[in-house]
Amino acid sequence: MTINAKAIVDCRNATVFQAGHCLGAASIPAAELAQRMHELPKTSEPLGVYGDEQSLDTAVKFLTEKGYQVCQQWLWTPALLECLRAQGQLATGTHSQRLWQPAPLVASFVTEWMPAHGIIPSNGLDIGCGAGRDLVYLAMHGWAMTGIDYIPAALQRVQQLAASQHCTVTTWECDLETGQNPFATIADGHFGLVCVARYLHRPLFPWLKRIIKPGGILIYQTFMQGAEQFGSPRNPKFLLKPGELAAEFANANILLDDIEYLDDGRPVSAFICQL
Template identity: 65%
Template sequence: MPLPLIDCRPLEAYLLGHIEGAASIPATEMPQRMHELPKTTQPLALCGDVDSLRMAREFLARKAYRVLEQTEWTPQLAASLMAQDRLESGVDSARLWQPAPLIERFVRAIAPAHGILPGKGLDIGCGSGRDMVYLAAHGWEMTGIDYLDGALQRAQALAASQQVNIQTECRDLETGTDPFADYADATFGLVCVARYLHRPLFPWMQRILQPGGVVIYQTFMQGCENTAIGRPRNPNFLLRPGELAEQFAGAEILLDEVENLDDGRPVSAFICRMRHSAVILRAATIIQGARCHPDLCDA
């Protein structure tokens, strides 16, 4: 099987011509585009001019990647590729990165099995955007929220590289008030969260979910503190066993498992679908509680 190939020349050169199936990540941009690389266990191939090859090779070595093949870009190589019908031009760039396994499992297996069709989706704490870009590539109209503007800029660049559109919003999710107040009830058909836990958000998430809307939640669980990594250890950031099923009581549970990351830390693999009656009941509870004290929303 061919190695993933990174063309590390400047984008302008890549657009004019590149090897079929290559991914464009210029050597000068690699430190800002780490989220576009595969796992460090995946060996790589590089293509570029002498300087970009050297720069990319040195950077990847510092990040513990193995570069097994290098190809210098020359006019002779371009002519040979053209003769073999392997010369491509334009913005198409291969995807080397992967979304969270739970997101891929949802798209490939769970959504088809349950007749879940793409609609409007919200990625809470989206970071650099791999999950929402993957969902957007599979038909979801995605919005991502994060408090780091730099992460949102990387998410937009990632979406552009995959030729999909996303919306991003920079906002603080932990003010103590509903951070989704400008979203109408039942706005989204999907809400996903990865590696982020702020329990006061749970009822507000349910308010903006449509009847039949889906929650995908994967984050750290109790037991992370006992692994070799040893973090997070703050209980505010660790789910208890069965906690998500309790928080989304009344929803149809499609998946509720515990998985382990490559480093051994346990994470939730939770997917549920809101029932119509559960959405109405929870929304009424939120409205009544918010009039008294916002903390009641987390009861």
């Protein structure tokens, strides 16, 4: 058996996975794929998928419809199990490979900016956290993370993702756009890190400055003017102007102020500052 795919999904149920699976596979049962798409890699990354006949058919059909390229698929059989055993590729237990990645800016903050600037993990806040890849990744690297979102289902996914990575996070269901200060009960300087990805609500800016401690970090990555040429968002209130964050946080130590581009061509801010 030759495995070419770097990302492998075991689409059988979790109990069967624990009894024996391909080394380096992620356990995502076919019936749970729709709720766990945030655990998959980018659609541009080819996938290998295996399972019993029913789960394999269901998973391959679903993934293909969602734009994934299933480059390899295998039917789980006793012969395949023995082949994996002979090749030293058979594993048992609950460990499921992590296929998802945080935003590249968050990953580079952890691997490059934190060591370079002597940043020690403390309390962190992810605003508009969605399914939680960024905040779980930060929690995996020592930050005591809280994630805010107004969608309960998203926060459930955050907790599931954290559990899969054996870390603990706090979730907070909150509508940030009521006009009221959502951080009124939070002490000044409570957070050593605030990160925001693909979300822009300018009235939050003054409150962010209050809740980040002196020397704390703001990471901001969201859509910039020009993104409307490629799709959403098109509303100007959701699009940053060039230099807007640098002007808004002019009193901070700006560590990075750049523009990155998503795979579809949309420009996004790559902004890190130390207050």
